[in-house]
Amino acid sequence: MADVIIVGGGTAGCVIASRLHQRKPSLSITLLEAGPDPKNHAHVKNPAEAALLHFSDLDWKYFTAPQKHLDGKPRYNCAIKGLGGGTVINTGGWIRGDALDYDGWAREVNDRRWSYDGLLPYFKRSEKHFDADADPSQHGFDGPMHTASVSASGRKFPLRDIVLELWKHTGVDQIPDANNGHPQGITELVENWRDGKRQIASDVYPLDGVDVRTDTLVKRISINSHKVAEGVELANGEKLVVKPGGQVILTAGAYRTPQLLMLSGIGEPSHLSQHGIRPIVELPEVGKNLHDHLMLFRYWKLRHPESGLALGSPDFSGPNYEKGGPVDWLVTTPIPAEPLKRAIEKDEGPIPEDHALLRGPRSHLEMNLLYAVFASETVGLNIPLDGSSIMTYYMGCLPTSRGSITLSSDDPTAQPVIDPNYYATETDKHVMREGFRMHTRLMLETPEGKDLVQREHTPPGFPSLDADATDEEIDARIKLGGSTVFHPGGTATMGKVVDASLNVYGVKNLRVADASVIPQPLASHYQMIVYAIAEQAVDIILSENFAN
Numbered sequence: 001m002a003d004v005i006i007v008g009g010g011t012a013g014c015v016i017a018s019r020l021h022q023r024k025p026s027l028s029i030t031l032l033e034a035g036p037d038p039k040n041h042a043h044v045k046n047p048a049e050a051a052l053l054h055f056s057d058l059d060w061k062y063f064t065a066p067q068k069h070l071d072g073k074p075r076y077n078c079a080i081k082g083l084g085g086g087t088v089i090n091t092g093g094w095i096r097g098d099a100l101d102y103d104g105w106a107r108e109v110n111d112r113r114w115s116y117d118g119l120l121p122y123f124k125r126s127e128k129h130f131d132a133d134a135d136p137s138q139h140g141f142d143g144p145m146h147t148a149s150v151s152a153s154g155r156k157f158p159l160r161d162i163v164l165e166l167w168k169h170t171g172v173d174q175i176p177d178a179n180n181g182h183p184q185g186i187t188e189l190v191e192n193w194r195d196g197k198r199q200i201a202s203d204v205y206p207l208d209g210v211d212v213r214t215d216t217l218v219k220r221i222s223i224n225s226h227k228v229a230e231g232v233e234l235a236n237g238e239k240l241v242v243k244p245g246g247q248v249i250l251t252a253g254a255y256r257t258p259q260l261l262m263l264s265g266i267g268e269p270s271h272l273s274q275h276g277i278r279p280i281v282e283l284p285e286v287g288k289n290l291h292d293h294l295m296l297f298r299y300w301k302l303r304h305p306e307s308g309l310a311l312g313s314p315d316f317s318g319p320n321y322e323k324g325g326p327v328d329w330l331v332t333t334p335i336p337a338e339p340l341k342r343a344i345e346k347d348e349g350p351i352p353e354d355h356a357l358l359r360g361p362r363s364h365l366e367m368n369l370l371y372a373v374f375a376s377e378t379v380g381l382n383i384p385l386d387g388s389s390i391m392t393y394y395m396g397c398l399p400t401s402r403g404s405i406t407l408s409s410d411d412p413t414a415q416p417v418i419d420p421n422y423y424a425t426e427t428d429k430h431v432m433r434e435g436f437r438m439h440t441r442l443m444l445e446t447p448e449g450k451d452l453v454q455r456e457h458t459p460p461g462f463p464s465l466d467a468d469a470t471d472e473e474i475d476a477r478i479k480l481g482g483s484t485v486f487h488p489g490g491t492a493t494m495g496k497v498v499d500a501s502l503n504v505y506g507v508k509n510l511r512v513a514d515a516s517v518i519p520q521p522l523a524s525h526y527q528m529i530v531y532a533i534a535e536q537a538v539d540i541i542l543s544e545n546f547a548n
């Protein structure tokens with residue numbers, strides 16, 4: 001019998017297991033992970049090989065339901081099945097986001113622990129910030145996760161200065177640090193590679209002293225007639241129980257955590273009954289509120305490829321290039337308020353000037369430019385990685401489209417139905433079109449852009465678009481190429497499925513503590529907030545359940 005059973009050995013699960021053991025070694029902790037320990041897998045340590053993990057034995061290989069607003073096509077939404085979860089494949093962006101978003105979260109759940117200031121100690125706790133002279137009120141210097149900016153890693157790419165000038169046309173300034181709650185501006189990308197190597201949650205947060213069981217799929221949580229979580233049932237039929245007063249903590253990620261809740265009888269009763277599951281706790285919001293960031297890649301032919309400006313050219317080489325991605329800058333911008341207001345009103349009717357998405361201004365777009373070409377085949381292009389082209393990326397940071405996770409069956413090995421419902425709202429369409437037009441103007445109309453690129457590589461059958469492109473023309477491109485940034489959240493949302501102490505409503509001794517609890521999209525990349533949720537969860541669990 002364990003004091004704590006943690007279901008899902010991904011990002012959050014590893015942190016919680018490790019910290020609980022570190023802080024209270026007398027606790028017996030079991031961590032259950034469906035996949036293997038991938039530490040020695042061929043393509044894990046080197047972040048540059050992450051693409052080789054897609055569709056590998058470590059990939060759950062999820063496909064979404066057909067996306068109604070993306071021409072009815074499903075999307076491939078990778079997630080890792082292995083100890084370390086998303087940290088086994090993620091791109092290493094260490095991007096905290098905007099304090100305004102966290103403050104909105106805290107307001108929604110009426111609890112300051114989830115405001116930016118409330119989360120700040122936990123952001124700091126996970127971090128070993130690269131710059132020892134940085135503001136100590138904003139950064140941690142003795143946490144487990146090493147970070148590095150582009151220049152701190154020693155990279156100096158040939159296009160660095162010209163691309164900085166290019167980005168300045170967006171109207172935002174260069175800022176020294178975007179990981180201080182105020183990201184709007186142009187800043188060097190920060191990554192959590194350590195000397196160019198991936199830091200997996202299960203390595204960085206040591207699991208010695210934790211009973212780790214890999215290749216162990218959990219089928220459901222065992223809940224007794226008093227609605228107390230007593231343990232878990234595995235897919236192989238084995239049952240594990242927690243000691244009286246023990247805790248079951250769900251950290252199976254935003255796709256599988258709601259699935260496990262539903263398989264355990266927690267959810268919308270009619271949906272559960274449809275799959276032969278006896279409803280135990282009526283919580284219709286389980287699996288609702290799925291949010292995810294949509295992004296678009298665009299590809300550009302360089303005017304002077306002979307200069308060794310991009311990956312693939314034999315002349316694109318320099319000290320420490322392997323220590324991070326082929327990129328310099330991360331740009332976060334608001335967008336003009338009036339047209340945004342009109343778009344929101346198409347979705348919501350008349351809104352006040354201080355509507356949540358207008359107040360701030362909020363961070364609506366994030367973008368960067370990579371000295372490389374990846375994934376062009378997803379839009380029917382086969383651009384060679386020979387240094388002749390580059391790519392831009394942008395993401396809508398605060399989507400209002402909401403999707404769902406529902407059961408496809410009562411079989412725990414089956415993929416749940418993942419329906420992110422991308423691009424459903426006029427607000428999201430407006431933001432993504434705005435990003436598209438911004439990139440067109442930057443690349444084709446500014447002196448730096450004109451000097452840099454000859455033309456866009458447009459997908460076969462699609463016309464070249466200038467800044468006067470119509471909404472319909474832009475939509476066609478987004479419907480073809482719009483894709484996830486791998487940030488699903490919200491499917492066991494705080495305030496509706498769990499309370500602000502992460503307890504599942506209506507069940508004792510059961511918590512959720514992963515990306516599922518994030519109530520609203522954040523203008524960030526989600527590993528950093530998941531680390532912070534997990535770090536805060538440990539404080540909550542120790543103080544509320546194991547204080548003595």
Ligand SMILES: Cc1cc2nc3c(=O)[nH]c(=O)nc-3n(C[C@H](O)[C@H](O)[C@H](O)COP(=O)(O)OP(=O)(O)OC[C@H]3O[C@@H](n4cnc5c(N)ncnc54)[C@H](O)[C@@H]3O)c2cc1C
Nearest residue numbers: 008010011012034085086091092093218253515525526527
């Ligand atoms: C390709 C990719 C690139 C990304 N890039 C970035 C980036 O650059 N920056 C960034 O900040 N974020 C990035 N992310 C997102 C980030 O990694 C995730 O937000 C984060 O890992 C989510 O953590 P989690 O603990 O909620 O879930 P996960 O880390 O996914 O962990 C869930 C774990 O639960 C296990 N599990 C599921 N069901 C069961 C079950 N029934 N029984 C037992 N175990 C189960 C899974 O196998 C998995 O290991 C990326 C993600 C992906 C996939």
